[in-house]
Amino acid sequence: MSIPARIKQDLPFLTSLRRDLHAHPELGFEEERTSGIVAKLLEEAGIAVHRGLGGTGVVGTLKVGNGSRTIGLRADMDALAMPEVADRPYKSTVPGKMHACGHDGHTAMLIGAARHLAATRGFSGTVHFIFQPAEEGRGGARRMVEDGLFELFRCDAVYGLHNMPGLAVDELAVVEGPQLASSDSWRLTFRGTGTHGAKPHLGRDPITAAGTFLSSLQTIVGRVVDPLQPAVVSACSLRAGDPKALNVIPDVVEIGGTARAYSPDVRDQLEGEIGRLAKGTAAMFGIEAQYEFERRIPPVVNDSGSTGRALAAATAVFGERVRTSFPPSTAGDDFAFLAQKAPGCYVWLGNGPAVDGALHHNTAYDFNDEALGYGAAYWVALVERELVPEA
Numbered sequence: 124m125s126i127p128a129r130i131k132q133d134l135p136f137l138t139s140l141r142r143d144l145h146a147h148p149e150l151g152f153e154e155e156r157t158s159g160i161v162a163k164l165l166e167e168a169g170i171a172v173h174r175g176l177g178g179t180g181v182v183g184t185l186k187v188g189n190g191s192r193t194i195g196l197r198a199d200m201d202a203l204a205m206p207e208v209a210d211r212p213y214k215s216t217v218p219g220k221m222h223a224c225g226h227d228g229h230t231a232m233l234i235g236a237a238r239h240l241a242a243t244r245g246f247s248g249t250v251h252f253i254f255q256p257a258e259e260g261r262g263g264a265r266r267m268v269e270d271g272l273f274e275l276f277r278c279d280a281v282y283g284l285h286n287m288p289g290l291a292v293d294e295l296a297v298v299e300g301p302q303l304a305s306s307d308s309w310r311l312t313f314r315g316t317g318t319h320g321a322k323p324h325l326g327r328d329p330i331t332a333a334g335t336f337l338s339s340l341q342t343i344v345g346r347v348v349d350p351l352q353p354a355v356v357s358a359c360s361l362r363a364g365d366p367k368a369l370n371v372i373p374d375v376v377e378i379g380g381t382a383r384a385y386s387p388d389v390r391d392q393l394e395g396e397i398g399r400l401a402k403g404t405a406a407m408f409g410i411e412a413q414y415e416f417e418r419r420i421p422p423v424v425n426d427s428g429s430t431g432r433a434l435a436a437a438t439a440v441f442g443e444r445v446r447t448s449f450p451p452s453t454a455g456d457d458f459a460f461l462a463q464k465a466p467g468c469y470v471w472l473g474n475g476p477a478v479d480g481a482l483h484h485n486t487a488y489d490f491n492d493e494a495l496g497y498g499a500a501y502w503v504a505l506v507e508r509e510l511v512p513e514a
């Protein structure tokens with residue numbers, strides 16, 4: 124187990140930084156205060172800073188020696204629109220906003236690594252410290268990519284990290300392959316011909332069609348997708364008719380839901396199959412179906428080369444406490460947009476036991492400061508091992 128002494132000495136600072144960010148949460152694309160603090164700390168460490176990429180995003184660039192390899196390390200900065208219920212000295216000062224996903228910790232750990240690397244300069248090459256806005260569903264990573272992240276800051280590999288309650292703070296899970304699911308939305312409108320509820324033969328009933336569609340929906344996962352490939356299709360919204368007009372068959376039924384997968388092929392399959400079922404059901408009932416599949420976030424799938432390098436760095440810090448097997452999450456992370464542009468690896472850093480059962484997105488969740496040194500040490504080890512000075 125090795126956390127560099129300089130990082131240990133920096134822990135009181137990093138802890139107070141983390142708690143200050145926790146007390147002042149900002150939602151996606153509103154991280155003015157947070158990104159201001161990040162940019163100032165990077166500049167004070169002697170790191171070149173680019174502000175305002177993807178709205179409130181910040182990229183710090185540290186080039187040492189003449190190594191040509193370049194890597195990107197990502198931390199997300201945003202909080203969630205929910206109230207903090209638990210009482211703590213650094214409780215959120217903003218009603219209805221809180222750091223319930225530990226992004227305050229992610230930001231502090233990457234700052235810790237940047238300060239250490241800028242002072243010790245024990246590598247040869249370029250590191251881009253990518254501080255991303257709006258990870259929680261508002262599309263910050265995509266905005267940074269669209270704003271030219273990879274044109275301005277070439278990356279031969281990109282790395283992400285998320286805290287994980289349930290793993291001890293001295294544990295890190297580094298696993299090749301799928302880590303987080305794709306997160307897509309689908310919408311469907313069945314359009315029939317409305318009529319009197321007593322005279323269904325004079326219209327075309329979209330409600331009965333919707334019933335048939337919904338009762339067949341799970342056959343996509345059960346009968347079409349490879350049983351060895353995880354997939355979720357859920358209908359989460361259904362709208363039709365009016366409870367005050369129970370003698371009216373409406374013209375239109377609207378259905379919507381989510382689709383999740385871990386492989387691009389299954390993702391394509393879900394898009395195609397939900398549409399096929401919708402069109403087929405509509406044909407069966409002589410009505411029309413309008414179908415839309417919105418691709419929101421691709422799956423995060425760890426590249427084998429990057430994962431091998433992450434594992435070597437993790438082993439240097441965590442020794443036998445590195446886990447190489449850990450179940451993927453059905454949640455999504457828009458780090459996927461970065462990992463589409465450069466080979467990447469996303470790891471899970473232990474955050475200790477779930478205090479009072481509070482997990483991510485719980486009104487009592489709090490990043491565990493005991494993890495700060497481990498996370499910063501992992502970033503440092505990754506840079507020093509991936510950007511090795513030539514002998």
Ligand SMILES: [Zn+2]
Pocket residue numbers: 223224259483484
């Ligand atoms: Zn979250």
Ligand SMILES: [Zn+2]
Pocket residue numbers: 224225226258285
């Ligand atoms: Zn998160």
